[in-house]
Each structure stands twice: as structure tokens, then as C-alpha cells.
Amino acid sequence: MxxxxxxxxxxxxxxxxxxxxxxxxxxxxxxxxxxxxxxxxxxxxxxxxxxxxxxxxxxxxxxxxxxxxxxxxxxxxxxxxxxxxxxxxxxxxxxxxxxxxxxxxxxxxxxxxxxxxxxxxxxxxxxxxxxxxxxxxxxxxxxxxxxxxxxxxxxxxxxxxxxxxxxxxxxxxxxxxxxxxxxxxxxxxxxxxxxxxxxxxxxxxxxxxxxxxxxxxxxxxxxxxxxxxxxxxxxxxxxxxxxxxxxxxxxxxxxVYTRMEQIIEHHLVRLKETVDAVSRFPGSNATQIAACLRWSMRGKTWEDFPLSQRWFAVGETIAHLDFLLCRGFVERRMENGKRAYCLTMDGELCKSKLDCMWKKYRED
Ligand SMILES: [Zn+2]
Structure with a gap:
């Protein structure tokens, strides 16, 4: 064929x-x-x-x-x-x-x-x-x-x-x-x-x-x-x-179904990492949070990332923060002209609520 x-x-x-x-x-x-x-x-x-x-x-x-x-x-x-x-x-x-x-x-x-x-x-x-x-x-x-x-x-x-x-x-x-x-x-x-x-x-x-x-x-x-x-x-x-x-x-x-499951799980892991980063560094902006996440550019630290790749990474991080924001897990305010994210609840509670939410994406 x-x-x-x-x-x-x-x-x-x-x-x-x-x-x-x-x-x-x-x-x-x-x-x-x-x-x-x-x-x-x-x-x-x-x-x-x-x-x-x-x-x-x-x-x-x-x-x-x-x-x-x-x-x-x-x-x-x-x-x-x-x-x-x-x-x-x-x-x-x-x-x-x-x-x-x-x-x-x-x-x-x-x-x-x-x-x-x-x-x-x-x-x-x-x-x-x-x-x-x-x-x-x-x-x-x-x-x-x-x-x-x-x-x-x-x-x-x-x-x-x-x-x-x-x-x-x-x-x-x-x-x-x-x-x-x-x-x-x-x-x-x-x-x-x-x-x-x-x-x-x-x-x-x-x-x-x-x-x-x-x-x-x-x-x-x-x-x-x-x-x-x-x-x-x-x-x-x-x-x-x-x-x-x-x-x-x-x-x-x-x-393709296996691949869709993998992508759905990838975003759950990513959201949990984001929650951990906000929990450790409350009041951070998306660039500071992105610097705490794991990225798949092998052997490179955040500082070594080309600027354009950092831009994509921060965009992804904002999308994950938006997801958490829309569901009441984080709040966002302005501090000295920069955005500042904080959790609205304990980080572990946040992550277990995400686990519950994922049942919908897995079984729907
Ligand atoms: Zn495209």
C-alpha cells in the first residue's frame, strides 16, 4: 500500500x-x-x-x-x-x-x-x-x-x-x-x-x-x-x-488512542509540577515558574535555553496556570507591574482534586 x-x-x-x-x-x-x-x-x-x-x-x-x-x-x-x-x-x-x-x-x-x-x-x-x-x-x-x-x-x-x-x-x-x-x-x-x-x-x-x-x-x-x-x-x-x-x-x-491517553496524562503531570512550583515560590510570575519545571531540551539548563524556546515554554506555562486559575486552584494578582500567582489551597489538596478531575478526561 x-x-x-x-x-x-x-x-x-x-x-x-x-x-x-x-x-x-x-x-x-x-x-x-x-x-x-x-x-x-x-x-x-x-x-x-x-x-x-x-x-x-x-x-x-x-x-x-x-x-x-x-x-x-x-x-x-x-x-x-x-x-x-x-x-x-x-x-x-x-x-x-x-x-x-x-x-x-x-x-x-x-x-x-x-x-x-x-x-x-x-x-x-x-x-x-x-x-x-x-x-x-x-x-x-x-x-x-x-x-x-x-x-x-x-x-x-x-x-x-x-x-x-x-x-x-x-x-x-x-x-x-x-x-x-x-x-x-x-x-x-x-x-x-x-x-x-x-x-x-x-x-x-x-x-x-x-x-x-x-x-x-x-x-x-x-x-x-x-x-x-x-x-x-x-x-x-x-x-x-x-x-x-x-x-x-x-x-x-x-x-492514536494510546497517544491521546499519553498526552492527557502528560498535562496532568505538568499541572502537578506547576502546582508544586507555585507552592514553593508563591508570588512568582510565569517565567519564574517555567524555570522550575522540567523541559525536554536534553542537557540544557533553563539559562541555556534559546530565548525563542523560553518564549514557547512560558506560553505553555501560562496555559497551565490559566487552567488552574479557571478552576479556582490558583489566584493571580499584579505586583509592581508583574503578575504573581499563589495557590488558593494546600498543594497536596490541589493535586488530589486534579486527580479526581482527570477521571473525566480518562473515561468520558
Ligand atoms: Zn501549529
């Missing part, structure tokens, strides 16, 4: 284009993400009855464009009948959308929720609110300025703003004779969507479920509880019968 059209188109032997599913035909274009810890984007191309749907694009940079175009040309897509579906707003997924579709008749589909966030990030000033947020959580003005040039995702956004066909939860896209259900899975971004083919029980899991990395859950302006939303979205997907899962990054080498 799996074959490689060209086995040696990469120096390290990894194929650029692989057929990963038969009927409907699904190809994976391996789009490299240079200098980024995610390593690659799996761009999927679905084809049936002369129609083509491309899922995601890679960053707006030459290495991504070259790989994407080589893959799409090899598949011989008919551009008069080719559409693009963007799973979520991140630039490793949307970066080449206008470049790819400019002058072509196909549509660009994207969830309305993520599109609104994307629009605000492209043409609005939400980044100013976000920067102020990180400063109140312990970043310095100088670090924020440095981040604008160092963040591995910044600078690779789409070259221009573009219009889309807005999708809502439950909408259906067709490719030839096949239906694909668009399922809203807020969490990783406020409006991420996965595609699900019910007869084949085939799931394109985007960044909602990844296998050898944990999807990044961070804070979003206007979203109170990203982590709570994310866990609810995992429970939502767990109810589906799934035979094949195609993630947006790296490999899938595990049963």
Missing part, C-alpha cells in the same frame, strides 16, 4: 513524495522546516476523480516552496480543480498559501475562528497585547525586542493577506466522491480543524495529535482556557472510530 515514487530524492534517503493511502489516494509531501525543532511539515495531497485538495503549505521560505512545488508537480494536480485547506493559522501551515494559490481558480478553506485570529495577527496589533502579556509574566522589554528577530516562526508568514472560504465545525469538503468532515478542535490554536473521512475512518490530525512531540498549548488573547479546550477536543476526537491517523509533523508510529 505504501510506495515511494522516487526513493532517492533526498541526500539522507528520505523520499520527498510518498503515497500514504490508497482509495482515496493520499500523498505526503515532506516539506522541510529548516532551523525549526519541528523538523518537517507533512503536507498531504488528496486526489480523486480529477480533483485535488492540498492540506497546509510550510513556511514562506524557499526550501518549503521548492519541496511543495516539486511534490505537487509530481502528482500532476489539475490547477483548475485544486483547492487548499489550512488546518490552522500557524505560519508553518499557512506560509505559502497566497504564493501557491495566486492566479489560480481554487479556493482556500480555513476555520473562521482561526482566520479571524490570523487576520488580527497579519493586519492588526494583537502582537502588542501579547508582548505586554509576556512582559507582565517576567520577560524584559529587551528580550521581547530580541524575540522579534529570533523567533523561528516569525518572518516566514504569508507574503500578503488573503481571503478564504470560512469553515465551521461540521462542514464537509468533497474531493471526487469522498466526503471529509471538518471538525473543530480548539486548543493548539483557538480554531484548529482536523479532517475526518468516516467510511475509511481516516483522520488528518493536523497539530492536534502529534506522535513524537507534544503539541504546543499556549495562551491566546481572548481565550481563557486553551488547555481546558484542548483536553475537551482530545475527548471529542477520542469518540470517533479511527483506523488511520496522518499527523502534520514527523511520524506516526503508535496507536
Amino acid at each position: 505504501f510506495y515511494n515514487k522516487n526513493n532517492d530524492d533526498r541526500k539522507d534517503g528520505t523520499p520527498m513524495l510518498t503515497k500514504v493511502y490508497e482509495n482515496p489516494a493520499v500523498y505526503r509531501v515532506d516539506v522541510p522546516l529548516p532551523d525549526n525543532p519541528l523538523k518537517n511539515l507533512n503536507c498531504y495531497v488528496i486526489q480523486d476523480g480529477g480533483e485535488t485538495l492540498i492540506l497546509d503549505t510550510g513556511f514562506n521560505r524557499k526550501e518549503c516552496l521548492d519541496a511543495l512545488m516539486a511534490g505537487v508537480e509530481e502528482i500532476e494536480a489539475d490547477w483548475t480543480r485544486t483547492n487548499l485547506f489550512l488546518t490552522h493559522l500557524h505560519s508553518d501551515h499557512t506560509g505559502l498559501a497566497p504564493t501557491l494559490m495566486k492566479g489560480r481558480p481554487g479556493k482556500i478553506y480555513m476555520s473562521g475562528i482561526d482566520y479571524d485570529y490570523f487576520k488580527e495577527a497579519m493586519v492588526g496589533e494583537s502582537w502588542k497585547v501579547s508582548d505586554a502579556n509576556y512582559i507582565s509574566e517576567g520577560f524584559t522589554q529587551e528580550q521581547i525586542m530580541r524575540l522579534h528577530s529570533e523567533n523561528p516562526a516569525r518572518g516566514y508568514e504569508p507574503e500578503e493577506f488573503f481571503e478564504v472560504e470560512r469553515l465551521e465545525d461540521g462542514d464537509i469538503l468533497t474531493v471526487g466522491k469522498w466526503n471529509f468532515h471538518c471538525i473543530l478542535v480548539p486548543g493548539h490554536t483557538p480554531g484548529q480543524m482536523v479532517l475526518y473521512q468516516p467510511e475509511k475512518q481516516l483522520l488528518f490530525s493536523a497539530d492536534h495529535i502529534l506522535f513524537d512531540i507534544t503539541p504546543n498549548i499556549t495562551c491566546w488573547i481572548g481565550t481563557l482556557d486553551s488547555l481546558g479546550n484542548y483536553l475537551d477536543s482530545l475527548v471529542k476526537i477520542r469518540k470517533l472510530p479511527i483506523r488511520t491517523t496522518l499527523p502534520a509533523h514527523r511520524k506516526n508510529d503508535m496507536d
